[in-house]
Amino acid sequence: MRPTSLEQMSEEEIKQAVKDKYSQVASTPGAKFHFPVGRNFAESVGYPREILDALPPSMSDSFTGAGNPQPYADPKPGETVLDLGCGAGLDLYFYSRAVGDAGTVYGLDISEAMVDKARKNLQAVGIRSVEMFSAPADAIPLPDGCIDLVTANGIYNLSPDKDAVMREVYRVLKPGGRTVFAEIVLKSHLPKEIRKNIDDWFRCIGGALPEAVSLSRLRAAGFHDARILWRGRNARTGHKLAICAVIRAEKYAGRISEPNDVNAEAPSASFRQGQADAAMGSIGAGGPNVKQDYPVRSQSAEDGHPPCFGGYSPFRGAVSQDQD
């Protein structure tokens, strides 16, 4: 029998267990899971009902994101986007609409079952331009500097080596590129007794980082302007210390692409601050870009998700004028 105690599991065993669990989500989405799965969850975090109605049910029945990055991800026509941990392809659908025929979208997931499902889902709605990889996020099968925007909706929590994933994201981004992702983060470190079992990992709490640590680690990986765009609660944030955050960070467009490059141009103030934070191991609540009194909101269609889908191009033409 496989170990289920996180303390006894190696990183490879955790990755394999995650792959198996999310393959089950792909093949039997109606089964019982310890985390929210499916269309109702997607709708509850603000994916518009009209669009979900128009898509094949299998596009949303395995939806199990950390939340909803769509109002904050900003793919532009012609850009190249990579979605890490793309699952059954709901977010890929929106990104491929946004970048249009001149753009390129890649989807990556460690689970072949998810990749197959996403591929079929996208083909069913006539999208053939998305290229899919079954691969771990800490070994992205793409060359350096080829992506404008790396997105994710619940990948770091599930990845044992988060720094390796961040380094890979940084590597594949073009200079000036950015990453925008939804993630479950913690208000402070979890008591050890909560982080016991692989089930805690599956539901995105066992592997979650405190919010300020996430930002510091992004800066340590070389990113600048790492910040929280939104934070709030949803069905994934059952534990009182957990919140969903949408995080954004950029790869500097100048010559500071390598953190220790002595010939690089002067880094921005926020980059320098980030390096200092990382060096100091600044953790816990209250990094330089963490506003302690930032309102925590529920993420739903009803509460008017901040810039919501109105100002956001992928939804233009896909939703009624009233919503637009």
Ligand SMILES: C[S@@+](CC[C@H](N)C(=O)[O-])C[C@H]1O[C@@H](n2cnc3c(N)ncnc32)[C@H](O)[C@@H]1O
């Ligand atoms: C929380 S689910 C979210 C899926 C999808 N983004 C969505 O919104 O429905 C995380 C996805 O990431 C994949 N995943 C987990 N760890 C991974 C890793 N290290 N590398 C690549 N994919 C991973 C899982 O197989 C799963 O499909």
